[in-house]
Amino acid sequence: MTQLERSHLAIVRAVDQYGSLTAAAERLNLTQSALSHAVRKLEDQLGVALWTRESRRLRPTQAGEYLLSVANRLLPQLTHAEARLRQFAQGERGTLRIGIECHPCYAWLLKVVAPYLAAWPDVDVDVKQEFQFGGIGALFAHEIDLLVTPDPLYETGLRFEPVLDYEQVLVVGPQHPLRAAPFVQPEQLARETLITYPIAIDRLDIYTQFLLPAGIRPKRHKPIETTDIMLQMVASGRGVAALPRWLVEEYAPKLELTAVRLGTQGVTKQIFVGIRAADAQTAYLRAFVELGREHRN
Amino acid sequence: MTQLERSHLAIVRAVDQYGSLTAAAERLNLTQSALSHAVRKLEDQLGVALWTRESRRLRPTQAGEYLLSVANRLLPQLTHAEARLRQFAQGERGTLRIGIECHPCYAWLLKVVAPYLAAWPDVDVDVKQEFQFGGIGALFAHEIDLLVTPDPLYETGLRFEPVLDYEQVLVVGPQHPLRAAPFVQPEQLARETLITYPIAIDRLDIYTQFLLPAGIRPKRHKPIETTDIMLQMVASGRGVAALPRWLVEEYAPKLELTAVRLGTQGVTKQIFVGIRAADAQTAYLRAFVELGREHRN
DNA sequence: GATATGGATGAATACAGCTCATGGATAGCT
DNA sequence: AGCTATCCATGAGCTGTATTCATCCATATC
Structure with a gap:
């Protein structure tokens, strides 16, 4: 009956991040009143308290903690989807989000990235090195699109290929x-x-x-x-x-x-690169894997 | 600028599923006009066509396909979050979504489920056997909460434990x-x-x-x-x-x-059960793992 | 050509969500 | 204790966005 909306996730996250409704409201470009109303309505519809009002502080309940974890997981994916769509709007651009899990991988990566950037001037490259759930988890969670790692994982909707x-x-x-x-x-x-x-x-x-x-x-x-x-x-x-x-x-x-x-x-x-099987057709991802393979020497 | 809303994801998915705006509108309890307006606005704001109008048929563009994949990934997570919150509302209930990846696992599971259901009358158990991205992927994608498998994966934000x-x-x-x-x-x-x-x-x-x-x-x-x-x-x-x-x-x-x-x-x-590390504290999940361990014999 | 089906469009409208104004509660300060 | 600043809650009223209604256009089918 209740539809969990993006705004709800944004509220939960902002309140957690800024500590109070008032502060969160400012960040969300809303009045404190608007937030208060929104929170009340959400809690009413769900039938659960998301925060306990302790004097004038809000402490998340168990349900609130849960919803927060959902928000922290899904909101980044939504914003990335928007960014990606905007890239579609500007022709075939993209952002290649690479994760690396080993130090030698980094040195290797540097060698491959240069020719890649030259070949794909419209694609930005982002490198991340810290993952809450490990590189594999980051791939599955769509935090990254490509993983460079010494530890591949076969048969799970991921594609790993040795590159070095x-x-x-x-x-x-x-x-x-x-x-x-x-x-x-x-x-x-x-x-x-x-x-x-x-x-x-x-x-x-x-x-x-x-x-x-x-x-x-x-x-x-x-x-x-x-x-x-x-x-x-x-x-x-x-x-x-x-x-x-x-x-x-x-x-x-x-x-x-x-x-x-x-x-x-x-x-x-061996060093491997892995991508989600669903992305195997994406040209600018594919190209990176192939470039990596050529650098095998 | 454009906020990608849940309704947008729902629209994309419904149009894909039912093939036309008119049919999708009916399913979403909207008029065809409302959908048409909504689609137009979304496309305007994103700056990308999501469908090409071929005579009177809608064919998704590349961007449309992409958004559809996002919708298919995120919408189930949202609906599950709602369900979970409703469970919070009814006291400490839950649904244990179990995935199994091997046939003997199933026979073992049957033996453990019976005492579990008795011990946790408020928890429903759901068993899934088919995963697009493999069991590990299903865990990461929050399609399931617990995986029974012969192939564990260590160090990635998942916790595996041998049970048999x-x-x-x-x-x-x-x-x-x-x-x-x-x-x-x-x-x-x-x-x-x-x-x-x-x-x-x-x-x-x-x-x-x-x-x-x-x-x-x-x-x-x-x-x-x-x-x-x-x-x-x-x-x-x-x-x-x-x-x-x-x-x-x-x-x-x-x-x-x-x-x-x-x-x-x-x-x-060996048979292992795996859960997400983030869930390690959830009582009804933990209990299943422990019950499984006791059934090691 | 007649008809059915599906999408687009503009104007009218309804309702969700916002603001404004205000009040109550509490923590911190003097 | 009193004073003040801060924070959340609430109700009334307003506004803008999403929806409907009515209608039109395009095309596939017979």
Whole structure:
């Protein structure tokens, strides 16, 4: 009977965000009275209180919290749909919302984005790196349109495709004793300082695929945000790091770095790009995947 | 500038569904004129045609198709939110929307649902078995609240938990030569008729984990929809099937069936239930997971 | 050509939602 | 305690938007 309207979602969200009806009303370009009326009507029609009036403060009830979560989920999708429609209005434009879930993915992405932007001047590219529900969740929730990740998920209405195979190697500086070694064994890192990106150990390949199986931990573990600084540190002998071989080779002209194989077999990795199956026909998305595949080398 | 309203989504969807403005108008309890005005205004404000008028038929444009996909995605979520709020209004009721992705899951589910319904008289249970984007996608899209599946997905805002470990066995009838065998080798099925549920071979464990690794295919492969009929067929000697051991044992009193281990090691499987992390606190959902865990046996 | 069907349009109208004006409650301050 | 500022509630009245009504136009069908 009651139709939950967009305005209702907007109200719930604004009240939560600004803390009071008065403040929310201002943001929504309404009078406080209008909001009060609207809220009352909504609650009447639903038959649930969405807020409890504690003196002069509004505290959301359980139902209010629920409706808020719905609003936070759906409103962004509505605004994005509007934006997308406006892009249709301006000819075939688009926004490619890319999510990335691993640091080497970012370096790879940078290389692909440049030619993509050149080929698709009318498409904007947006990159997001933080997801409440993980990259896969962001794809499903339409927060992003394309995911770059080392962990694909098959058969679910998503399409994943490998775009890059690479070898994860140990990077050492010019003074380092391992410099000339053909490969490194886990034990040889027991007395080293290991520099990594600041993410959980169970998401770092050097741990999961190399150190932990051998039961080894490095002497010290230092997290660093950016690749550049990380490699500067390595070059100056402050520690060693694990990175893709191609990434190390790119820095080789600038910094004196050596890549050493991890174990006798080496640690190999893949990067994938995933899109929603429903988007598989969208030209500017498709094009990115194909461009990525060409960059496989 | 233009606010995309719920009514707009409803219009787009109704027009698609009923094929004409006139028919859609009737369904929406509006006059044809009202719809025509509304459509015109929407298109004006968006600056895009949503339909091309071909003589007297409306064909959606690309933008129209897009908006339709948005509508089909968001409208169900809105209506479900309304339903959920109405449930809040009636005290702590709820609807538990369960999705299942495997046939043995269904048999297991039946066993758990009965005590659950008894313990939560105010909660309705809904079971869905078909998902456009797979079970995981349905969870993310809020089509279901709980997924029963053999394939969990960790770290993405979803919580999976194993609820049942079981052994997948070969079921044979009372006349069958394998009846007394301690286990069966893949080659021994080369001259058999294999009865399975009607799903793709790469989702059938007996193929992926037993036959295909050995390069064997059964003489005949017969798909059957229901477990009961399947086991009737097996009991009457028309073929063999692969099912969970516990399921076979349940039918043992009624039908003369024998379970034979697949290979020397046996094929072991797990069933998991998954929920959205955001729902982990919802009492009636939590209760189901816990009830499921107790039924592990 | 006659008829049926479906969409468009302009003017009239009805009603939902807004504003205005005001009142009550409470927290914070002096 | 009193004073004041802040916030929400309420009713009456207004306004604008969405709807209807009446009508017209286009085209497919027979």
